Amino acid sequence: MTEPKEQDNLGTSRPLLKTKTILKNKIHSKLSKRAQGDNYEALAPGTSYWTSKREGQVQLRMGKDPLENEPPVTVPDLIMSAATKYSHYLAIGSKSKKSWQVLTYIEYYEACRRAAKAFLKVGLERFHGVGIMGMNSSEWVIASIGAIMAGGISVGILSSNSPKACQVIAETSEMDIFVVDNDRQLQKVNQIQGYLKHLKAIIQYREDIQEVQPNLYSWKGFLDLADGISDEKLDQIIDAQKPNQCCALVYNQATTGTPKAIMLSHDNITWTTAATVQSLGYKCPPHGQEVLVSYLPLCFAGIQILDVWVAISVAGTVYFPSLESGKWSGLPRIPGTGFLMELLREVQPTTFCGIPWVWDRMLDSLKTKHLDSTAFRRKIDRWAMRMGLSTNKRRMMGETHQPLCYGLAKRLTFEPARKFLGLNHCEQFLNVGMGLPSGTLDFFLSVDIPILEVYGLSECTGLHSTSCLQAYRLLSSGKALPKTHTKVEKENQNGIGNLCVWGRHIFMGYLRDKQSTEKKVDAHGWLHTNDLGFLDFDKFLYVLGNTNDLIRLSSGEMVNPFPIEQRVRTRIPIVRYAMLVGQDAPYLCALLTLKCQINPETGEARGNLTSEAVACCRKLRSQATWLSDVLYDRDPLVTEFINQGIQDVNSEAPSVGAKITKWVILENDFSVDGGELGPMGKMNRSTVLKIYQEEIQKLYENPTS
Template sequence: MSDPKEQGDPEGGHPVQAAKAILKTKIYSKMMKKSYRSRDSETKAPGSCYWTAERDGEVKLRMGKNVENEPPVTVPDLIMSAATKYSHYLAIGTKYKKNWQLLTYIEYYEACRRAAKAFLKVGLERFHGVGIMGFNSTEWVIASIGAIMAGGISVGILCSNSPKACQVIAEAAEMDIFVVDNDKQLQKVNQIQGYLKHLKAIVQYREDIQEVQPNLYSWKGFLDLADGISDEKLDHIIDSQKPNQCCALVYNQGTVGAPKVMMLSHDNITWTTAATVQSLGYKCPPDGQEVLVSYLPLCYAGVQILDVWVAISVAGTVYFPSSEAGKWNGPPRAPGTGFLTEMLREVQPTTFCGIPWVWDRMLDNLKTKHLDSTAFRRKIDRWAMRVGLSTNRRRLQGQIHQPLCFGLAKRVTFDPARKFLGLNHCQQFLNFGLGLSKATVDFFLSLDIPVFQLYGMTESSGLHSLSSYQAFRLPSCGKALPNCHTKVEKENHEGIGRLCLWGRNIFMGYLNDKESTEKKMDNQGWLHTNDLGFLDVDKFLYVTGNNNDTITLSSGEVVNPHPIEERVKMRIPIVRYVMLVGQDAPYLCALLTLKCQINPETGEARGALTSEAVACCRKLRSQSTWLTDILENRDPLVTEFINQGIQDVNAEAPSAGAKIINWVILDSDFSVGGGELGPLSKMNRHIVAKIYQEDIQKLYETST
């Protein structure tokens, strides 16, 4: 990594240092003026309703009467504050070939202002969209913040979207500008730009432009346009923005039917950021500086809150992967062989956020390393992990005293495991997305790596409740953000019902869809979700599934598949994914995938079983090493093992309808590229059902 000192200001009266000092003085002056204006604006009535379907609408903030409420601020206020307080701390960096290009907070802020001016120069209109389609990078974030500063709306778009999907998004957002990272994304825009009546410019920030177009700019050429717009004009636009107005659009990516467009306000972003910082133990200069790695798609609201806005709020340093990693459009590659672990080992993050897919890959690599070690080493690791799991479970029950042997276990097993993953400096481990199995959570807990579960949806700005060292109870998603509330409606006999959320993190509404917005939010500002769960007596939230995933059998019995699927994975450790089927059928059946190795170059599942799965087969006296060795009942030992596991699960079923009658092992593990998993590794049930329709039909043709 480049020496950060080389990226900062030289000492001793250098003209660059003097220019930055002048800029810092100007920023401070603007902040003082802004604070006086915001005090005056607090007396004015905000929007009269908690929601709107109009892009230029204003909403009533859920302030309540709590004197501890954070005063509402805009996104430009947030980054201006960071640039003032932490001007010379490293803010952001992307790796180009072997070198890091780093920006301090003062440089970061100025780059965002230049982007904002350039957007104004090419004709960005108030409340019109700027679509950003590319892999995470410095330019991605600067374009997003610059678009907001210029009075536009930032719209993140998945790199894997088709040209038609891009057209739908662009038309709804009234897109004035597309920002893309390479020629592949540019060609998508070129295919549809004839249909986009608002499109004024396209900016490409990676790779050389291969063919000149009248409205196409390189990143440098785009930023040079900023010289044509005065500071006064930009400041006037920034000052006119209100916290209860829209600044970002987020799409529910990969769902059935037409995508919904969700509007987030300035206050949604800045308040959720402040509440997250308050809930988690982030360091802040001068006491220390957070180091973060940003690799999950920034077009997801929760990812953006953590990687962009929280990082700015605590003056952390965010590192983005190299452009070579960006050429690959699949999920994060398997840690230990792909770019992710290489990055983690290089930059040494202090907080890391994974998704179930990533944590499972890390587990696979650690277990492979364990199985490849000597018998003596394996014995030591097993002892240390027993100590780690029992100690951490006692901690959850309130016991704080560590056994004397814990320090030894830490030195011989826990520290080497963290170093192997590149997480030896990490102090917080977060997980985005439901579906992280209890077995995976327990495995990392045994290595003294407590994985904090986050819960949220785009309609709640990506976050609503989270676990932390102060609120950690398995298998819960922790507690709601400060001054947020959760209630459960339509509870069943087990106390499980639909979750309702309230707080300043709740979105403004669905763009141009008043009907759907009214169905989702009531007059008191409660967001009614389709997620199922319950609260315990201490207000810990447990999410048990989604109402859209429930299965109604032909008998009329309604079954929640998630708890049953989790029990199958616990009972049968060679199984990776389980999906129950049985809608309008007489009984439940299960689709199973086995744990297979992952191709580090493509993210696709291979035919070879993981080391853990092979070790499990050896315990059964089976010699299977490939998936094909087991398919179609070719290995009676494995078949009987799975049958016994299913019987054990059925023994715990609360009713006859909740029992699994038939099952089948699918010929491939699920993957993002195959379509079975979404970009954050959530299972796409309707796609799985479509892909494996024949297998499902055979299950019901088989006699019981």
């Protein structure tokens, strides 16, 4: 990407040269204190690994040898250090119409200070919340960091949340200020603000304000309030903050009922950031600069670490979706025709972070492109992809030798595939969320795109293990972050058990929920994840489902659906999603969705099959093109193909109870908008059970003999 012309679109309150001099003096002062032993060693009164109080302090999980411990630092320390070292490097940018509005690191830091002062001016109190609800943007991250600098707590809120959910979040976090991106989000706040006793101001950072309200500010009007607060007052508040105190709340979006407020400390964020940088292959000036795109919801801890805090740590440039994507709901759209592909092609990121939903759509796009090409072109691609897959699998085992024709395959197939996706400058490809099936991983590996799995929960600041090109295994989530620990409890005969993790990334506790915190974190500081998995001989972590998803059959047998569902998706390539049901029933059944095309504007599934699914049908001599062609066993060729695939899956079942007895194709592919998938693409099993209750009931009406 050609370097955009710098524009100071957010304003700064003092000359940047003076700011840099002040920063250097502050850094020197902090280093002097550490040299004298004031290294946060006495983080009293944090005598416990957890707390449920917003103003509480926790004991950090540090090693016995002080020399081996990373010095704890606060979030303001992190960004101040970046602004000092990399002052004139580009930090963040958002596109407005056809021009990029960008800030350098020193401008970024000054904009955050300005926001912090404005928050203080409107009455933000210590440890009270600042809720940020809207599309990823420069304003989103500046508001988040500014809230922390001002001594408040940054609270990211999912854009699709209902007014009632927003009310619960605002009440539990004692929210003083709401920051929203447009009028649609503003109306949610207006519906509930009569119930919010702490609410003092609302800031809208996109779109013109349509109706004047006493406590409503535009982004510019809000920043203008900063002139009423002195630098000295802000510095006093920043200097009083401690690494083992809360600075951010993340709400567990996957839970049913009232969402839990996960408290993250300064040290949770800054330490996890440093460990992630150490584990992954990021560049840092002057040796190069990372270019990132931020499009996944920043209210998720792992996404925020990768998009915001890692970027600051390595002085990368983060680009956000354009203002013209304002109608976007904040949920991922399809690469290929939507805004994401355009953004990737223009920005050309060096590291790209996707979720299964996004990688799935990219796979669809590549396969469609392949099937639309000439027969000769397809033959070349198949040759190159066979070589790519075998070479990359050998590379995983330590073999670095490449075939003589590998360079030719790269020019003919691999580079065009990356360019088509907008990833031709990309050096790292990450997947967060649930692991990808082997078929998807193999396909991308065959075009020389090794997808590195990342695993973590919000309760461990979003990340616990990462894969990297030097330590990579198919279907593995990589190795744990440095100086963290993983153990497997209650292992079965296959060595699969409950995963527990330990380290400085473990959260402080659930806000105002002592009982749930004590259940999640034991007396020794271990976090019980509820995830199932195992560690291999080389300490690679494999995650194989969650205890909450286990199905108890009427016989009493417990079945883990995740590995079975993954095998179904791999063995039957026309299947997009498979979900097992059978709680308290005599046998397992499977709900299947077929691969259908997606409307790029709405994200909803269409009725016509993808090119890959159609091509598969043609190999079966089926003429099916639409989903309706195969529903209700209308196409015996497709029905027999699925039956055979289910039989193949059943042949690998460890017990009779783990076999699929019946299956049904659903009338719709799962989607985020339909509610079957969460905002990060994870299957909402409880929602699927409610939506397809009638179809499930029919599967058990005529029991098998």
